[in-house]
Amino acid sequence: MEQGLNSDPNAPPGPIDKSRVYDVKPLRSLVPVFPNPPGMSSVSTPNPSPFVCVPPSGPFPAGVQPFYPFMVSKDSQPTPTGGVARNQTGFDSSIPAPVPLNSFRTPTPQANGESSRAKRASKTRGSASIVIEDDGYSDSHNQSDQYMSGFSMHAADADDASNSGKRTRGRPKRRAAGNGTGNGVGIVELESLADSIFTLFKVKEMDDFRRSSGDKDTTATVLLVYDLIRRRLTQLEEARDNAPGVARRPDLKASNLMMTKGVRTNNSKRIGHVPGVDVGDIFFFRMELCLVGLHAPSMAGIDYMSVKVTVNEEPVAVSIVASGGYDDDDGDDTNVLIYSGQGGVQRRDGQMFDQKLERGNLALEKSLHRGNEVRVARGIKDISNAPGKIYVYDGVYKIHESWAEKNKSGCNVFKYKLIRQPGQLEAFSLWKSIQQWRDGTSARPGLIIPDLTSGAETQPVALVNDVDGEKGPAHFSYIASLKYSQPFPASKQFSGCPCLGGCQPGDSSCPCIQKNDGLLPYSSTGVLLTTKPVIHECGQTCQSPPNCRNRISQAGVKFRLEVFKTKNRGWGLRSWDPIRSGSFICEYAGDIVKTTAGDFENANDDGYIFDAGRYYEPLGRVHDFNSSKKAPFPLVISAKNNGNVSRFMNHSCSANVFWQPVLRESNNGVCLHIAFFAMRHIPPMQELVYDYGIPAKADRGKKKCLCGSVKCRGYFY
Incomplete structure (x- = not known):
């Protein structure tokens, strides 16, 4: 077998010590290396790769592997910027692993x-x-x-x-x-x-x-x-x-x-x-x-x-x-x-x-x-x-x-x-x-009322009809939030959290975070991070400020919304602003309907009913696989006489909005609210729609669906 230039020609035969690096001067000079491995697609490398010369000890270009004896240990191979590259094998991480195209x-x-x-x-x-x-x-x-x-x-x-x-x-x-x-x-x-x-x-x-x-x-x-x-x-x-x-x-x-x-x-x-x-x-x-x-x-x-x-x-x-x-x-x-x-x-x-x-x-x-x-x-x-x-x-x-x-x-x-x-x-x-509508440099076509909330929301909500001559929906009183005359009874009193600066992630002592399984439900940008059967927000007895991260649904409408006349489904709701996935849009405001049989039957006839006990596809709630598909309380809300922008959201079998029960506790009891969040990124002027769900007794009230979705069931309740 061949021997190194400086090896002992009289050494007895035996196994080669591969931990020893021979002083082979020709190998220490520059040697040609072709960086493209066989079979690499020309889609990712439109131009032929040039002829490259690199030192045998590296660093090596993409697609080139070092060869013995220049495979060095994980602690001795420098990166081009002076750091030490490592991977799980202990060898130089400049050796690339197979990765998808354009990863x-x-x-x-x-x-x-x-x-x-x-x-x-x-x-x-x-x-x-x-x-x-x-x-x-x-x-x-x-x-x-x-x-x-x-x-x-x-x-x-x-x-x-x-x-x-x-x-x-x-x-x-x-x-x-x-x-x-x-x-x-x-x-x-x-x-x-x-x-x-x-x-x-x-x-x-x-x-x-x-x-x-x-x-x-x-x-x-x-x-x-x-x-x-x-x-x-x-x-x-x-x-x-x-x-x-x-x-x-x-x-x-x-x-x-x-x-x-x-x-x-x-x-x-x-x-x-x-x-x-x-x-x-x-x-x-x-x-x-x-x-x-x-x-x-x-x-x-x-x-x-x-x-x-x-x-x-x-x-x-x-x-x-x-x-x-x-x-x-x-x-x-x-x-x-x-x-x-x-x-x-x-x-x-x-x-x-x-x-x-x-x-x-x-x-x-x-x-x-x-x-x-x-x-x-x-x-x-x-x-x-x-x-x-x-x-x-x-x-x-x-x-x-x-x-x-x-x-x-x-x-x-x-x-x-x-x-x-x-x-x-x-x-x-x-x-x-x-942007021109917002700046006032151009008029919004079909504008009827600049703000139908009359200042009840921090952002104005325009009323627009560029389809026909109808001047607006039937009269109702605008309220920004669901009003409780009496909260639900609680099993024990809740004294609230002491977070004067707002609830902070990782604070295991915060009782509000403890109720959310030790995790804040919202990000610092106000995005819903996970969905559960119920989210616990800070209540009246909490010392956290109004801008606390755990009060996202209490801050009201943050997007510039408009109520507009659709072509075939009455009035609808959309936004001038882009809405990021997981963002809070609004809550369902209205009057709480008693769940006795007679009152419930009458409520179902008003056309502006929200039933938290309906079954729905839990698309947004993927982190609680074993959770119930129903809200924990039999909450029914009517927005016929009193309501907010949520009353104008239409049904769709391919929704871009989903609803989430939110609890706010205090010494007096528990208040359940229904908050709507974006299921995906929603571009400006795209209608906001959610799935109305299926009532527990789906034997009456079926209506023809006109959502136009490729997944349309043909009806809704």
């Missing part, structure tokens, strides 16, 4: 302790020079400052493992004790949580066709599953690790886990619209765009694929996200977008670089000449949660012109003029119109 890498935390929004770390796009996008919605007081494109780590390792990229800034690497997840939720527990939701919605049974090309139902299910995992993970992590300066990012952890499990749809790139995604749909997380296949990169603004041109391939753009990272010009014409190319960066040492005609820029140039459609998602500032963003799918555009110009820093940048294709539903233009 993502977890972020690098930056604990600023100031707010729940992360800072923008760069202002460039692309896979090499990238816009560091933060959608501002981690449901946490602390976020990371980066998204990364492509991942190779376990979801539960997101926070700790990504800290290695910051070691050069002098920040000590934070390690959480006990479970190895970094922020309180163990790997086993995280996967158990996800598996229970996967099983409930049968997402593991999705066939290859639904994964590669979905439909409306599949897309909605994927987004709902993601949202439920993310919200529950937020609640668990926040309760177990509420220390300041912790970057949690449950949004990235949830999507990471779903990617690794293959729970996604439309994972095959395509030109044009994506099945199951409608023009005007909104997203509060960049990772939602990835999970439904609308825009594959988790961070880069340009997504592209390769197409065959004779014997060669060339990149063409399939989608862009215009999120304001550059000087993109919306202008006054909402059908025109001036989009800046990717790349071009000013480094910390002051050096600046021109953009190059490569990657996404080249793909946009090719699409200009090919004339193919490009999907456009617009990032709009979320006024209610600054500096967060809402991503609006604005449909397909075509590139009509391109040029190069100097930016403010003096670098050459590429500009592309895109024009929206005709015949599509309103999306971004509708947002512009709503």
Whole structure:
């Protein structure tokens, strides 16, 4: 057998000590390495990979594995930024594990302790020079400052493992004790949580066709599953690790886990619209765009694929996200977008670089000449949660012109003029119109009354009819909340909580939190994190302030709603504002109806009845699998004479709103309220509807359903 150059030629034969590294000088020089492993799809690498030379000791590019004797132990392999990369095997974590196409890498935390929004770390796009996008919605007081494109780590390792990229800034690497997840939720527990939701919605049974090309139902299910995992993970992590300066990012952890499990749809790139995604749909997380296949990169603004041109391939753009990272010009014409190319960066040492005609820029140039459609998602500032963003799918555009110009820093940048294709539903233009209504620069067509609440709500509720000449619904008195003449009796008195600064997550001494199984039901942004048979909110005897996180449903309407005349279902309710999944919308206000037989029969005839004892599909209540499908009290509310905006919500067999019983206790007893929450993200001007459910005795009162849903049962009660 061959011997090393410095080995002893007279040594007796025997086994080789592989722990010994031979001084082989030729191997210490640069050697050629081809980074693309066999079989890698050209969709993910449109341009051929260059010939690369790397030191045999690493660091190694994606797809390249170190070889003996350069496989070093986990404590001795440096990362490119000076940290130590590790994985569960103990070897260099630069060896990539197989991951789905266009998956993502977890972020690098930056604990600023100031707010729940992360800072923008760069202002460039692309896979090499990238816009560091933060959608501002981690449901946490602390976020990371980066998204990364492509991942190779376990979801539960997101926070700790990504800290290695910051070691050069002098920040000590934070390690959480006990479970190895970094922020309180163990790997086993995280996967158990996800598996229970996967099983409930049968997402593991999705066939290859639904994964590669979905439909409306599949897309909605994927987004709902993601949202439920993310919200529950937020609640668990926040309760177990509420220390300041912790970057949690449950949004990235949830999507990471779903990617690794293959729970996604439309994972095959395509030109044009994506099945199951409608023009005007909104997203509060960049990772939602990835999970439904609308825009594959988790961070880069340009997504592209390769197409065959004779014997060669060339990149063409399939989608862009215009999120304001550059000087993109919306202008006054909402059908025109001036989009800046990717790349071009000013480094910390002051050096600046021109953009190059490569990657996404080249793909946009090719699409200009090919004339193919490009999907456009617009990032709009979320006024209610600054500096967060809402991503609006604005449909397909075509590139009509391109040029190069100097930016403010003096670098050459590429500009592309895109024009929206005709015949599509309103999306971004509708947002512009709503802003004009809000500012008073344009009149709302069909406006009858600016505020039918007469100031009872903090936000005005407009009354609008642009369908016919009807001037409004039958007379009723507007009340903002359900009024109790006498609460339900309680088994024992409740003295309330002593939380002068508001109930805080992880406070095991708070009696209100104890009643919620030790977890706060709402996030810091007011989003419902989990659903149960009953949520316990602070009551009259609690010392918590009105803005306490455990009083969300007591604050009244927060969205700018309008009551409008529908074409065939009377009056309905919708919002000028986008509504995030899990957000509180309103409660059902009215008069409590006695549950004696005669009174109940009369109440069912008024058309504005809410019966908390009805059966319903517990879609939103997936975390209590063994819970009853009924509210714990026989509460019946009539909103015929006295009520609020909830009386105008129509029935739908495919609801976007669900109701949740909420208890408020005091020394005098218990008051049960019915609160409505968004089941999914709801775009502006989309009607708010919920499933009326089925009464216990469903032998009368059946009505024809006109919801128009593909899942319409044909009737409702």
